[in-house]
Amino acid sequence: MPVMCRHMPSTDRRRSGKGVRVLQPARTISGLHPRIPGTIKDTLEEAPDVDALPFDSTEWCEEHEEYLSMFCLDDLEPLCEQCAADSHAGHKVYLLTEAAVDCKEELKNFLSGLNMKMERFKQVRQACQLTSKYNQAEAQLTEELMMKEFEKLCKFLREEEASRLLALREEKEQKMSKAEERIGRVNQMITSLEGKIQLVEGELDADGDGADFLQLYQDTMSSAWISQMEPGERPRPLIDVAKHLGNLNYAVWEKMKRISPYTPVVLDxxxxxxxxxxxxxxxxxxxxxxxxxxxxxxxxxxxxxxxxxxxxxxxxxxxxxxxxxxxxxxxxxxxxxxxxxxxxxxxxxxxxxxxxxxxxxxxxxxxxxxxxxxxxxxxxxxxxxxxxxxxxxxxxxxxxxxxxxxxxxxxxxxxxxxxxxxxxxxxxxxxxxxxxxxxxxxxxxxxxxxxxGSEQTVILGKDQEMKAQSPTEKGTITDSQSNGKAGIEHLIEERKEKAVCSVINKNEAQFPEKDNNTAAVKKKTRKAKFNVTYHVSLNRALNNINNESGSHK
The missing domain is CATH 2.60.120.920 (SPRY domain)
Structure with a gap:
């Protein structure tokens, strides 16, 4: 609240009967006009004649019924001559007109400082608005670029999925085709065997057991015998599930690295x-x-x-x-x-x-x-x-x-x-x-x-290879190592050769002497042609064994 003099005039009392305009002094004053007098006497001597002042431009002191013509610096309030001589004796006062000029000047300086601060706030607001727009635009662009990159990955995964599903379906069709083909051959053999079985059973059910039966025996055996009538090995129509599902994520990730370049430095x-x-x-x-x-x-x-x-x-x-x-x-x-x-x-x-x-x-x-x-x-x-x-x-x-x-x-x-x-x-x-x-x-x-299985990571550039430092073995790449690209290439190739050799040895241990085994299987599956003498002798030997068993009983 502004400081008010207790002698300030009220709004209902004036010498002329007109309304009085009350002065609202400033809250604070700093750096006032250098014309401030040192004593009240000097100020009173310089004060203008009250009667000479315009009646409408002056303020009225209620207590002394005098015009307010001075300003007190100590209490920051306007005074009349009597107030300055009595209650404000010893205070620093000077003419009201000069005080108004100085107060306006100080307010102008204060306003200039406020305007400068306002400009700084506006600049900060503009910078914040620019940053906000920039972040919004960058976020939109980054989102678009991220979506494009993920779309590339998704496209790769979709293509990889389609390729692997196609390989699975092709293998399934191949296995089913082979199984159907084998089933067809086996059905033909079964049909043929059913006919032979009926022929043999018909001969056995005939009443004859003399010369007529023996005359037809050789013909019956020849008709009932079929060369290469064995079904062969048991079929293996099962799909190689391990080939399609084993380390699937890792295999896809290995292929994904081809479309996922790595740069050791990302710019900011x-x-x-x-x-x-x-x-x-x-x-x-x-x-x-x-x-x-x-x-x-x-x-x-x-x-x-x-x-x-x-x-x-x-x-x-x-x-x-x-x-x-x-x-x-x-x-x-x-x-x-x-x-x-x-x-x-x-x-x-x-x-x-x-x-x-x-x-x-x-x-x-x-x-x-x-x-x-x-x-x-x-x-x-x-x-x-x-x-x-x-x-x-x-x-x-x-x-x-x-x-x-x-x-x-x-x-x-x-x-x-x-x-x-x-x-x-x-x-x-x-x-x-x-x-x-x-x-x-x-x-x-x-x-x-x-x-x-190793704690080392090998980083290979487009035209160079560099082996990074192992966590368990501190060391740096020497000049000879940095220039010896061939040595690192040799190390990588040696590791690859060892891995290939280990796989080959493992396969050889799992399937030893594959060619010899194949030949042995062929020998085992090879059948002799039908020999009538052999079968007659076999039947005679079986009958002798049965007769000997019956006589012992």
Whole structure:
């Protein structure tokens, strides 16, 4: 509430009978006009004649029935001459007209500060609105890209499902066809045997047992005998279920890796400079010819990039999404025909908003190509021992946080370009920068092979293979190992040969001497043709045995 003088006039009393306008003094006063007098006497001497003041522009003191012509700084209220001399004696006062001017000036300054604060709030609101729109657009684009990727996987799974179901159905049809064919042959044999059985039973049921029967005996035996009348081995029409269901998920996953590339470094769009464009897979970057208004792949040029704290404002660069502070990490970049680039790692504390010089002191450990010269960005920079006439198309970056080394390797020939030595205590991120319009800096894909029953993981690139560090055996890849691609290839091929040999030996142990067994089976299934003499002798021998058994009884 404003401070009011106890002598302020009421609204129902004035000398002229007209309404009185009550002054509402300011709540606080700071930096008032320097004309403030030191004593009330001086102020009273400077006060204008009351009768000379316009009647409608003055305020009225109810107690002393005088005009309010002064202002008290101590109580921040307007006064009449009598109030200033009596109840406000010793206070700092000055003319009311000057106080009004100073108070208005201070209110103007205060209003200017409020307007400036309002502008800052509006800027923050605009930034929040921009960020909200950007997030909404990015979420929509990301959702579309994710749906496309999952659709690729779903399409692969549907095709793989159809292929495996087709193989199962073909095997089923093949087994059923063979079974039906065999059933047909067996039915024919059964029909033939039924006829022979009826013939033999008819002869046995005949009354004759003399010469007529014996004359027909040979003909009956010849008619009842059928060559190769055995049904053979028992059929095996069962479907190989284990082939279709065994390790099904793993087999499909193995094939899925062909359409699921792996990049060891994923670029972070939140750190991209204003002119940086990203691919949908976040594994390659290029520089646009005009300032970015959102990546073409992301925003379609409709929105400006938000001013978030992770973003680089004065450099056309971008960082990797994942940082490293321990272990060995390696990635390969295809620079192609770009004639101006910088590659390496950046410390987490690297300044994002200020202009900096690329050097280890600023938190950057990089090599670059500028004006046709390959340089290591040390302090001062060093020219690399590399023939500029030989175009460098691929660069391998190997970061060993435990050993404190960062190596840059010519991936085309495996030669070391430069090595930094530094204790990488804080988190470091892969760093990519280019000012060349049109070309792409791309992180190359790698293929990961997981050895079953082993704690080692083998990572194979497109044109190179690199064995990662084993958790149980700490060590780093030496220069000879990094250049000895053939040695690692030999190791992988040796493992494959051992696996194939073990499978072959296992099969040989499970099915020994397959050819010899097949021959033996054929020998066992081969039948002699019918011999009448043999059967007559057999029947005579059986009759003798039966007679001897009857005589003993």
């Amino acid at each position: 769009p939140r750190t991209a400079g204003q002119s940086v464009r990203l691919s949908p897979g976040l594994n390659s970057v290029r520089i646009a010819s005009r300032p970015s208004q959102g990546s073409e792949q992301e925003m379609g040029g409709a929105l400006s990039l938000p001013d978030n704290p992770e973003r680089f404002h004065h450099r056309s660069c971008i960082l990797g999404r994942e940082g490293f502070n321990s272990g060995v990490h390696c990635w390969e970049i295809k620079v192609g025909d770009i004639d101006n680039w910088t590659l390496g790692v950046a410390a987490q504390s690297l300044s994002r908003g200020a202009e900096i010089e690329a050097c280890p002191e600023a938190g950057l450990w990089c090599i670059s190509l500028r004006d046709g010269e390959y340089r290591a960005l040390t302090t001062p920079s060093q020219i690399l021992n590399f023939d500029s006439s030989d175009h460098l198309s691929r660069v391998q970056v190997k970061l060993d946080c435990d050993e404190g080394t960062l190596e840059f390797i010519n991936a085309d020939i495996g030669a070391l370009l430069f090595r930094f030595r530094h204790c990488f205590a804080e988190m470091t991120y892969p760093y990519f920068e280019s000012v060349s319009v049109g070309g792409n800096l791309a992180v190359l894909e790698q293929r990961v092979d997981i050895s079953m």
